[in-house]
Amino acid sequence: MPRKRELAFELLQADYDQLSEHEQGVIKRIVDGRSISRDINEDIEERLTFGQRLADRVTELGGSWTFIIAFFIVLCTWVAINTILLAGAAVFDPYPFILLNLVLSMLAAVQAPVIMMSQNRQSARDRLDAHHDYEVNLKAELEIRHLHIKLDELLQQHNSMIEKLERIARTKQRGGQPDEVSPD
Numbered sequence: 195m196p197r198k199r200e201l202a203f204e205l206l207q208a209d210y211d212q213l214s215e216h217e218q219g220v221i222k223r224i225v226d227g228r229s230i231s232r233d234i235n236e237d238i239e240e241r242l243t244f245g246q247r248l249a250d251r252v253t254e255l256g257g258s259w260t261f262i263i264a265f266f267i268v269l270c271t272w273v274a275i276n277t278i279l280l281a282g283a284a285v286f287d288p289y290p291f292i293l294l295n296l297v298l299s300m301l302a303a304v305q306a307p308v309i310m311m312s313q314n315r316q317s318a319r320d321r322l323d324a325h326h327d328y329e330v331n332l333k334a335e336l337e338i339r340h341l342h343i344k345l346d347e348l349l350q351q352h353n354s355m356i357e358k359l360e361r362i363a364r365t366k367q368r369g370g371q372p373d374e375v376s377p378d
Contacts, residue, residue, distance in 0.1 A: 197225050204343065205336045216325070220333045224340070230333050234326055238319055246315060253312035256305055269294070 202210040202221050210218065223230055242250075255261050272294055276285045287293040 198222060201225060201340075205339050216329055217332065220329055220336060224333060224336060230326075230329050232326070234319070234322055238322070246311070249308045249311045250315070252305065252308045256309060 198218075198221050199210040201224060202208060202213055202217075205221075206213065206217065210221065213221065220230065222228075272287070273291065276287050276291065277289065280286075
């Protein structure tokens with residue numbers, strides 16, 4: 195826990211307890227050296243019920259050119275049978291095609307809520323994706339900050355060593371004994 199608090203203050207300039215749940219999770223993963231990346235789609239697909247899978251399939255079919263073309267062919271066939279082929283005979287749905295309108299209305303009444311269910315689930319998936327992207331981006335940003343801090347420390351040590359070497363070189367040029375240099 196001390197490392198988490200230290201890292202939170204070092205990278206986010208905030209106390210660990212004041213961080214959001216997402217930020218705390220990212221800090222924990224950094225300390226533990228764990229990855230944040232994962233396949234969100236696998237997690238979601240495992241939890242889908244039969245009804246949800248069915249809604250997705252209906253939406254997939256209902257929003258395709260295959261469905262539109264097939265539906266257009268069925269409509270044209272229906273109209274052709276009831277006007278041309280059965281002309282004068284006992285047609286089952288005479289013009290203005292009241293039965294066809296009823297079937298289309300029932301199809302729309304069933305299809306619309308199924309599509310809405312699928313869209314709502316897609317919205318939830320998008321929110322989960324955005325949350326995951328936020329965590330990955332935050333971890334990347336924090337790791338980069340952490341690397342900058344380490345790089346700054348290395349540069350400071352490097353500059354300190356150069357200053358000490360320059361003092362030793364100046365002292366030797368003057369012919370004197372070098373100052374006592376303490377190793378850091």
